[in-house]
Amino acid sequence: MIPSFNFTRIPQIIFGFGSLCKLFDLILNYGNNVLVITGGSSLERSGKWEEIVANFEDRKIAYEHASVRGEPTPTIIDNYASEFRNKKIDLVIGIGGGSVIDAAKAISAMIPKQDSIKNYLEGIGNKEHDGEKVAFIGIPTTSGTGSEATKNAVISEIGPKGFKSSLRHDNLVPDIAIIDPDLMITCPPPITAACGLDAFTQLLESYVSINASPITDALALSGMKYIKDNIILACSDSAPDLHVRTAMAYGSLISGITLANAGLGVVHGLASPIGGFFEIPHGIVCGTLLAEATKMNIKRLQEKGSLGKMGLKKHAEIGGLLVGEKCIEEKNITNYCTTLVEVLEKWIDELRIDRLGKYGITVNDVEKIANKAGLKNNPVSLSKEDIKEIILNRL
Amino acid sequence: MIPSFNFTRIPQIIFGFGSLCKLFDLILNYGNNVLVITGGSSLERSGKWEEIVANFEDRKIAYEHASVRGEPTPTIIDNYASEFRNKKIDLVIGIGGGSVIDAAKAISAMIPKQDSIKNYLEGIGNKEHDGEKVAFIGIPTTSGTGSEATKNAVISEIGPKGFKSSLRHDNLVPDIAIIDPDLMITCPPPITAACGLDAFTQLLESYVSINASPITDALALSGMKYIKDNIILACSDSAPDLHVRTAMAYGSLISGITLANAGLGVVHGLASPIGGFFEIPHGIVCGTLLAEATKMNIKRLQEKGSLGKMGLKKHAEIGGLLVGEKCIEEKNITNYCTTLVEVLEKWIDELRIDRLGKYGITVNDVEKIANKAGLKNNPVSLSKEDIKEIILNRL
Numbered sequence: 001m002i003p004s005f006n007f008t009r010i011p012q013i014i015f016g017f018g019s020l021c022k023l024f025d026l027i028l029n030y031g032n033n034v035l036v037i038t039g040g041s042s043l044e045r046s047g048k049w050e051e052i053v054a055n056f057e058d059r060k061i062a063y064e065h066a067s068v069r070g071e072p073t074p075t076i077i078d079n080y081a082s083e084f085r086n087k088k089i090d091l092v093i094g095i096g097g098g099s100v101i102d103a104a105k106a107i108s109a110m111i112p113k114q115d116s117i118k119n120y121l122e123g124i125g126n127k128e129h130d131g132e133k134v135a136f137i138g139i140p141t142t143s144g145t146g147s148e149a150t151k152n153a154v155i156s157e158i159g160p161k162g163f164k165s166s167l168r169h170d171n172l173v174p175d176i177a178i179i180d181p182d183l184m185i186t187c188p189p190p191i192t193a194a195c196g197l198d199a200f201t202q203l204l205e206s207y208v209s210i211n212a213s214p215i216t217d218a219l220a221l222s223g224m225k226y227i228k229d230n231i232i233l234a235c236s237d238s239a240p241d242l243h244v245r246t247a248m249a250y251g252s253l254i255s256g257i258t259l260a261n262a263g264l265g266v267v268h269g270l271a272s273p274i275g276g277f278f279e280i281p282h283g284i285v286c287g288t289l290l291a292e293a294t295k296m297n298i299k300r301l302q303e304k305g306s307l308g309k310m311g312l313k314k315h316a317e318i319g320g321l322l323v324g325e326k327c328i329e330e331k332n333i334t335n336y337c338t339t340l341v342e343v344l345e346k347w348i349d350e351l352r353i354d355r356l357g358k359y360g361i362t363v364n365d366v367e368k369i370a371n372k373a374g375l376k377n378n379p380v381s382l383s384k385e386d387i388k389e390i391i392l393n394r395l
Numbered sequence: 396m397i398p399s400f401n402f403t404r405i406p407q408i409i410f411g412f413g414s415l416c417k418l419f420d421l422i423l424n425y426g427n428n429v430l431v432i433t434g435g436s437s438l439e440r441s442g443k444w445e446e447i448v449a450n451f452e453d454r455k456i457a458y459e460h461a462s463v464r465g466e467p468t469p470t471i472i473d474n475y476a477s478e479f480r481n482k483k484i485d486l487v488i489g490i491g492g493g494s495v496i497d498a499a500k501a502i503s504a505m506i507p508k509q510d511s512i513k514n515y516l517e518g519i520g521n522k523e524h525d526g527e528k529v530a531f532i533g534i535p536t537t538s539g540t541g542s543e544a545t546k547n548a549v550i551s552e553i554g555p556k557g558f559k560s561s562l563r564h565d566n567l568v569p570d571i572a573i574i575d576p577d578l579m580i581t582c583p584p585p586i587t588a589a590c591g592l593d594a595f596t597q598l599l600e601s602y603v604s605i606n607a608s609p610i611t612d613a614l615a616l617s618g619m620k621y622i623k624d625n626i627i628l629a630c631s632d633s634a635p636d637l638h639v640r641t642a643m644a645y646g647s648l649i650s651g652i653t654l655a656n657a658g659l660g661v662v663h664g665l666a667s668p669i670g671g672f673f674e675i676p677h678g679i680v681c682g683t684l685l686a687e688a689t690k691m692n693i694k695r696l697q698e699k700g701s702l703g704k705m706g707l708k709k710h711a712e713i714g715g716l717l718v719g720e721k722c723i724e725e726k727n728i729t730n731y732c733t734t735l736v737e738v739l740e741k742w743i744d745e746l747r748i749d750r751l752g753k754y755g756i757t758v759n760d761v762e763k764i765a766n767k768a769g770l771k772n773n774p775v776s777l778s779k780e781d782i783k784e785i786i787l788n789r790l
Contacts, residue, residue: 001638002621002645004411009404012565015608016399170407213410214617214645222613226397243396250397250609326721 005213031090037104039096072103081110098145106153131171143248144195146256148177162276193351194283202255206262209377216262223254263377273372280359291344311379400608426485432499434491467498476505493540501548526566538643539590541651543572557671588746589678597650601657604772611657618649658772668767675754686739706774
């Protein structure tokens with residue numbers, strides 16, 4: 001039977017090549033004073049920033065501009081929230097990768113507050129955010145986190161006591177998400193690969209999640225279908241191909257919708273402590289762990305007999321999808337589970353995803369990472385030893 | 396390539412057996428003075444109304460109650476909007492079939508206005524609704540229109556100059572949809588059949604719509620899968636089976652989401668004038684026309700050569716789905732299109748869906764119906780003669 005489920009709101013989605021141009025008319029529904037958060041200089045280099053500014057000026061839209069480099073820290077969010085708190089900002093717009101959109105989302109939620117974001121971060125502070133925010137539009141320039149469709153912003157503080165934690169509230173789902181693949185054409189292969197694997201991990205983990213619903217299942221399969229056909233192409237000579245970028249952008253968007261509604265698994269349960277302790281891109285953590293974690297999940301599901309059957313079937317369905325096989329008969333479930341792990345390993349290899357050791361993580365760090373790892377909505381329970389094995393196999 | 400698409404908001408969805416009990420805590424987020432719109436007496440007969448009232452009293456929630464029988468007319472909406480305009484209603488709740496939810500949705504949107512809903516109906520009035528409304532929760536008791544997830548309310552005036560027209564705005568999507576299959580258990584077979592075919596029509600029409608996107612495609616297939624397995628059961632001795640009702644409720648919900656985002660086709664383009672001229676349940680119109688309209692669409696698509704290929708493939712995919720075949724090879728497209736029509740004809744027969752003649756529609760009415768019919772987002776253009784043929788075949 002279909003289990004009970006909740007499905008929270010999603011943003012108004014405007015998807016397609018050239019859709020950025022729709023931003024400017026939409027702004028006027030909110031007011032005339034916008035705060036634009038961008039990342040490094042890639043938007044400038046691509047000429048897109050100039051185009052945006054010209055449009056603002058044409059339409060007499062007043063704008064403030066702030067940039068966020070790297071993954072956002074509490075200090076960055078607090079400083080910007082404080083700087084713009086009294087400037088009567090009508091709308092925050094985040095244009096960039098997942099970190100930029102998370103930062104912009106967090107700033108839009110902290111402008112109406114008076115204190116530090118730390119007080120509201122899950123597992124860090126002791127207050128609950130009430131969802132009050134300045135209206136927010138998210139415009140991704142990578143196909144990765146799906147943050148343009150989620151209700152949380154990931155904030156990190158890196159170091160021995162570091163954390164990666166979320167500010168979360170249903171109302172923090174962006175009001176509008178504009179997904180224009182034209183903005184992603186120039187994204188370099190290593191970032192495309194890491195972000196693409198993050199998106200695929202999110203889709204896979206929400207598909208096998210204990211909290212999955214028929215809605216998230218249908219969407220996750222649809223997202224995985226587009227990513228599996230395009231992830232290698234997007235990191236090859238076909239990188240400028242709009243078909244390829246559009247497919248990746250779609251998969252990423254869908255991954256945000258499914259993760260927000262079905263949750264994630266052990267890969268993301270490991271990404272939090274690893275990203276808190278070490279300076280390592282989130283997409284690399286997900287990509288490098290995905291095959292090992294999937295292998296471990298399948299192994300533990302196989303040991304559960306009939307209780308593991310549904311989880312194995314779902315893994316096999318993904319395996320089948322990756323090799324173009326839609327009809328998975330019961331007798332082939334084990335084979336297609338193996339196929340799934342093999343294809344993921346091949347991707348990680350072809351996309352040259354670094355091992356954790358490359359970022360200074362050693363065997364001595366495994367225990368402390370495992371101690372802080374969570375399982376989230378993983379389809380099967382894993383022991384601390386299982387989790388350590390996943391990490392050790394990717395050092 | 397994935398075409399450009401927009402996806403508008405969907406309500407917060409609370410789905411599952413017993414989920415009605417979550418209503419009462421949610422109300423308190425909006426205020427303490429609610430207006431409940433129900434239909435005839437079925438809610439009273441099932442004992443659910445008593446349960447709801449007891450909960451209101453326990454929590455000291457003040458409530459007004461109004462009921463709407465049959466499809467809502469402008470007069471009904473205007474009268475209720477005027478009656479409750481100055482009563483400081485914090486929240487409107489519609490509990491009933493599609494007509495009740497449409498009525499409640501329209502009342503929530505007309506309370507803030509001062510004039511008649513006629514001024515805002517598509518093709519009837521000349522004003523655009525601005526989306527301002529009293530907060531609204533939709534709770535369906537049939538698996539049919541999917542109105543709990545749509546942005547429009549269908550309002551009818553029946554007669555020679557009759558119409559069926561929508562009040563529509565993105566903001567009219569219910570704030571929350573509570574879908575509790577327990578409320579549908581007692582729905583009698585003829586209503587279950589008509590509503591179920593309406594939902595299936597909406598899913599099919601949005602799947603083959605020229606405005607479909609990968610999101611609506613994935614969802615529509617998922618919804619059709621559940622309905623095809625359960626529509627006959629839901630009208631049989633298995634009617635009280637919760638698995639069956641849950642599946643039908645899911646399909647109906649999804650049909651609302653897909654129709655709101657991909658649009659509909661010629662069946663719904665015919666349902667408007669037929670429902671405006673004659674007193675005939677909407678589900679019967681859809682159900683009785685579905686196979687004939689599908690047959691005509693396939694015929695015209697086949698004549699279009701390569702331009703019709705995608706549309707035929709999508710019809711074949713539905714045909715395959717209905718007989719449990721996931722892999723449709725190109726050479727089998729024609730066969731599976733035929734299968735689709737055959738299964739639909741079988742359903743209409745088994746579910747004893749009346750022909751149009753039963754409701755007084757004669758050959759003399761065909762011209763005037765065809766004159767007012769629209770194609771909406773039908774996958775292929777149809778001539779007036781084609782449309783007349785569809786109607787004639789179901790008189």
